[in-house]
Amino acid sequence: MDFRSDQAIYLQIADFIIxxxxxGKWPExxxxxxIRDLAVEIEVNPNTxxxxxNQLQADGIIYNRRGIGYFVGExxxxxxxxxxxxxxxxxxxxxxxxxxxxxxxxxxxxELLYRQYSENSN
Amino acid sequence: MDFRSDQAIYLQIADFIIxxxxxGKWPExxxxxxIRDLAVEIEVNPNTxxxxxNQLQADGIIYNRRGIGYFVGExxxxxxxxxxxxxxxxxxxxxxxxxxxxxxxxxxxxELLYRQYSENSN
Amino acid sequence: MDFRSDQAIYLQIADFIIxxxxxGKWPExxxxxxIRDLAVEIEVNPNTxxxxxNQLQADGIIYNRRGIGYFVGExxxxxxxxxxxxxxxxxxxxxxxxxxxxxxxxxxxxELLYRQYSENSN
Amino acid sequence: MDFRSDQAIYLQIADFIIxxxxxGKWPExxxxxxIRDLAVEIEVNPNTxxxxxNQLQADGIIYNRRGIGYFVGExxxxxxxxxxxxxxxxxxxxxxxxxxxxxxxxxxxxELLYRQYSENSN
DNA sequence: GTGGTCTAGACCACC
DNA sequence: GTGGTCTAGACCACA
Numbered sequence: 347m348d349f350r351s352d353q354a355i356y357l358q359i360a361d362f363i364i365x366x367x368x369x370g371k372w373p374e375x376x377x378x379x380x381i382r383d384l385a386v387e388i389e390v391n392p393n394t395x396x397x398x399x400n401q402l403q404a405d406g407i408i409y410n411r412r413g414i415g416y417f418v419g420e421x422x423x424x425x426x427x428x429x430x431x432x433x434x435x436x437x438x439x440x441x442x443x444x445x446x447x448x449x450x451x452x453x454x455x456x457e458l459l460y461r462q463y464s465e466n467s468n
Numbered sequence: 469m470d471f472r473s474d475q476a477i478y479l480q481i482a483d484f485i486i487x488x489x490x491x492g493k494w495p496e497x498x499x500x501x502x503i504r505d506l507a508v509e510i511e512v513n514p515n516t517x518x519x520x521x522n523q524l525q526a527d528g529i530i531y532n533r534r535g536i537g538y539f540v541g542e543x544x545x546x547x548x549x550x551x552x553x554x555x556x557x558x559x560x561x562x563x564x565x566x567x568x569x570x571x572x573x574x575x576x577x578x579e580l581l582y583r584q585y586s587e588n589s590n
Numbered sequence: 591m592d593f594r595s596d597q598a599i600y601l602q603i604a605d606f607i608i609x610x611x612x613x614g615k616w617p618e619x620x621x622x623x624x625i626r627d628l629a630v631e632i633e634v635n636p637n638t639x640x641x642x643x644n645q646l647q648a649d650g651i652i653y654n655r656r657g658i659g660y661f662v663g664e665x666x667x668x669x670x671x672x673x674x675x676x677x678x679x680x681x682x683x684x685x686x687x688x689x690x691x692x693x694x695x696x697x698x699x700x701e702l703l704y705r706q707y708s709e710n711s712n
Numbered sequence: 713m714d715f716r717s718d719q720a721i722y723l724q725i726a727d728f729i730i731x732x733x734x735x736g737k738w739p740e741x742x743x744x745x746x747i748r749d750l751a752v753e754i755e756v757n758p759n760t761x762x763x764x765x766n767q768l769q770a771d772g773i774i775y776n777r778r779g780i781g782y783f784v785g786e787x788x789x790x791x792x793x794x795x796x797x798x799x800x801x802x803x804x805x806x807x808x809x810x811x812x813x814x815x816x817x818x819x820x821x822x823e824l825l826y827r828q829y830s831e832n833s834n
Numbered sequence: 835g836t837g838g839t840c841t842a843g844a845c846c847a848c849c
Numbered sequence: 850g851t852g853g854t855c856t857a858g859a860c861c862a863c864a
Binding site: 365366368407427431432434435438439441442443445446448449450451453456457459460463464 | 473486487489490534552553556557560561562564565567568570571572573575578579581582585586
């Protein structure tokens with residue numbers, strides 16, 4: 347796993363976990379890697395992973411059983427998707443549209459770029 | 469002026485100035501507010517405004533006449549638009565599209581939201 | 591049985607057993623569930639139950655006959671009540687009163703809440 | 713400042729700050745000590761203080777201005793008192809009353825203990 | 835100066 | 850084994 351430098355590592359780990367959940371690779375109530383294991387695997391300090399887990403727990407996406415580990419929460423997929431969607435619509439989109447307007451980029455242009463992106467990611 | 473906490477203030481000021489230029493409110497060669505005046509008006513430290521002006525000058529969007537002040541540069545609109553566009557396509561869009569995919573938001577959904585946004589901003 | 595996360599599970603189990611004893615549901619010299627059985631019933635690790643039983647035995651509330659099981663001790667009710675009372679007065683109450691003072695809750699308010707609680711628990 | 717060992721230090725610091733706010737010693741919009749300063753004063757690691765500030769910010773009790781510091785939030789007194797009160801009524805009180813019942817302690821007994829406590833804290 | 839992040843390593847309670 | 854807390858110290862961006 348390699349990290350971008352423009353965002354905190356613990357947030358990028360959170361995005362990774364949310365992706366695992368949203369794509370169904372980590373189903374509901376499944377145990378997720380222990381803090382130590384994940385830290386070793388992605389080569390970061392355990393404290394950094396713990397910070398990620400703390401936040402995801404506060405968001406209701408994962409939960410924790412004492413001495414056992416962390417688990418994917420009930421309805422984590424729905425919750426995570428809802429949270430992400432709200433964030434997206436409330437804070438990303440307005441900025442997106444405003445920028446599009448400023449740089450004179452139409453919806454059609456955006457559609458074109460989207461198709462290019464889709465092709466490249468296949 | 470109120471600032472988001474997820475981006476440096478000096479960058480948000482830069483965006484504001486670019487918006488003024490792109491929308492034509494500050495035309496080419498027009499004097500822009502002095503560092504001190506702008507700092508007072510938007511209630512930030514003059515150092516912060518200076519940082520904004522320095523960067524915009526480095527980008528060729530504004531220029532400065534010693535002892536007189538800062539001015540909108542020649543072809544500032546074109547330059548600013550080109551810079552914004554590059555930024556947008558290279559760094560904003562990919563993450564945008566990835567998020568859209570994760571939260572199951574289609575281009576059609578986006579179009580709908582765009583129309584809602586357009587109506588509200590009128 | 592579901593556990594709060596703000597206290598060790600083995601202590602919550604101890605509270606449960608003490609409650610059984612104080613309310614007379616488990617009378618003196620009666621055999622209590624085996625470690626294994628209780629562990630299965632409340633879905634915790636047997637080690638955790640063992641820890642509870644060890645402590646209760648050390649407190650003189652239960653005793654154990656090798657190969658047979660654990661039993662409610664002689665005068666377990668009196669002992670348990672005395673221990674709980676000491677704990678309560680020495681460590682719970684001071685913090686309680688301090689909090690009451692901070693949130694501006696009077697003895698009269700407390701009395702009111704007590705009546706509400708009594709009604710609901712009937 | 714000396715800390716009990718039965719609760720995390722960062723939570724005890726939070727309680728201290730809430731007390732400062734509730735008693736009016738730190739009024740609304742007042743700057744609170746910087747992370748470093750408070751850490752030096754109470755002789756803990758800055759990370760520990762930061763943890764406290766993070767939580768209080770999440771609770772809406774303090775807020776932060778980039779590069780300047782942390783401040784007592786708007787209506788922090790009301791919010792803090794409300795949060796504390798909810799916690800108290802929902803989680804402390806039921807346990808309190810249950811324990812009182814188990815150890816055969818009446819409201820009158822409690823009142824007596826309260827008066828003793830009040831005298832001692834003067 | 836301010837906070838934010840990260841690492842390294844320690845100790846602890848708990849399961 | 851698990852997580853939770855704390856320290857020490859570093860580096861960074863920002864105001």
